[in-house]
Amino acid sequence: MTLLALGINHKTAAVEVREQVAFTPSQLEAALAELRALPGVEEAAVLSTCNRTELYCVTDSQGEGRILDWLGRFHGLGDEDLTRCAYHYLDHDAARHLMRVAVGLDSMVLGEPQILGQLKDAYQAARQHSGLGGELERLFQHTFAVAKQVRTETGIGENPVSVAYAAVSMASHIFDDFSDSRALLIGAGETIELVARHLHEAGVRELVVANRTRERAERLAGEFGGTAITLNEIPHALERADIVISSTAAPLPILGKGMVERALKKRRHRPIFMVDIAVPRDIEPQVGELSDIFLYTVDDLHEVIEENRRHRQVAADQAESLIEHGVGSWQHERRVRGAGQLIRRYREQGEGIRAEAEAQALAQLARGEDPQRVVSRLASQLANRLMHGPTLRLREASGAERHDVIAAAETLLIDPSAPSQDA
Known part of the structure; x- marks a missing residue:
């Protein structure tokens, strides 16, 4: 049997494509069941974030074609659409790729720490829904051990810079003084929590957290002295927001062009800075066509991210060396x-x-x-x-x-x- 890693990421596909192949949490159980039911597929795990969708499988020699076809069918995409931007790795190359993903070497923000938590969530979901067998179980455990070693022995995680930090840093280029700005954050997950922390430390005047369930919004807003609202209350909050940063797992956009137009009229066309970190996107692309709206997606954060990459390159080289040792160790154990x-x-x-x-x-x-x-x-x-x-x-x-x-x-x-x- 062959170990296969197959997927698309921010390097191979724009956000318009990535959002079409993203898996929502509610889809994971069905997706894993269908993957495991494919001929020749013995084990499977799914990693889906704003920057990548990847499938890790133990399969036979014909598995890659079947799995790519299945991914297209599941999301209603043609073979050509996926083939242009999909990549695959086999056996030790697949193990190396997973380890590089785990430590943030394959991330948009070099060394960003969030991906390891997302990978652990993917591992737990695969375990819960019977996607894992001995091969993937051992690979994930080995990968987590290598990631811990890299974090301990290199500076890859020092002064962590995440997509959340990059979004707030971009906002700082537009707003000289956050103490005069009001921020509306949509979502209550880890990314929005990081955004809230960065904005709070920057001294933002007012922080509003909107979420589908008020309880989660209240927990997060309370930590930073903010206000919690539900998604239904966003239109009113939008009228007062200078900064809007959104990251949810919603399958459809939350902010539409009409809603934002109405808010701008109430604001007398005072500009709004928006960053949509979500994949699929939370903000309709047409919103960016409006005057007085500065809309950015996760793909627009490259300048901030490249600065981070330069600072972390030495640590990244050390991490690559540790990963090569980790791959060799995994191969040896597999042969044994x-x-x-x-x-x-x-x-x-x-x-x-x-x-x-x-x-x-x-x-x-x-x-x-x-x-x-x-x-x-x-x-x-x-x-x-x-x-x-x-x-x-x-x-x-x-x-x-x-x-x-x-x-x-x-x-x-x-x-x-x-x-x-x-x-």
Whole structure:
């Protein structure tokens, strides 16, 4: 079986494409069930964030095509749309990719810490919905250990800069003084929590958190002295907001062009800075066409992110080295496990031969045959049956000039310390 990592990310596809293949939390159970039901797919996990959708599977040699076809069918996309922007990795390359993702080396913001938590969530979801078997279970656990080592031994996580930080940093280029600004945050997840923290530390005048459930909004807003509202109250809050940053898991946009137009009239066209971090997007793209609206998506944060990348490159190089060691360790353990299965089958075969020979010898003894002759016959039968298969295949290998097989057989079968008949 083959380990496969298949997906698209911010490097291969624009947000317009990524949002079409994103999985909402409510879709994960059905998606994992369908993936596992595909012919040849034994294990599966799904990672879906604003910057990437990736499928990790243990499958047969034909699995990649089936899985890519399934991804298109699940989201109603044509094969060409996905093939243009999809990438895939196999076996040790797939393991390396997963480890690089886990430590933030493949992220838009180099070394950003959120992806590890998102990956752990994907792992737990796959476990909960029976997507994991031994292969992916061991790979994820090994990956988490490597990620912990990278965070401990390098500076990749020092002064963490996330997409949330980049969004607030971009806002600071427009608003010289946050103490005069009011912010509306839509969502109550980890990203919005980071945004709220950065804005609070920057001294924003007023913070409003809008969420589908008021309770979650209240918990987050209360931490930073803000106000909590539901999504239905957004139109009124929008009239007072100078900054709007949104990151939810909603399948459809929350802010439409008409709602924003009405808010601008109430504001007498005072400008609003908006950042849509969500994938799928929370803010209709047409909102960006309005005068006095400065709308940015997660793909527009590159300048801030590139500055972060330059500062972290030394730590990233150290992380790459640790990951290579981690991949090598994983490959070694995988080979050992593969040999373990072969050893178990070989010992079971030998045990079967032994048990059969023993039963025959005991039956002969029970009939009163001479014990010395029975033991001698038992030893001869065991030796002949154990040597017959390897001897036959060695002759075949010699005739086919398979010198590699013959050399391996000498290592495996000949014990230099064993007594010889000539001794």
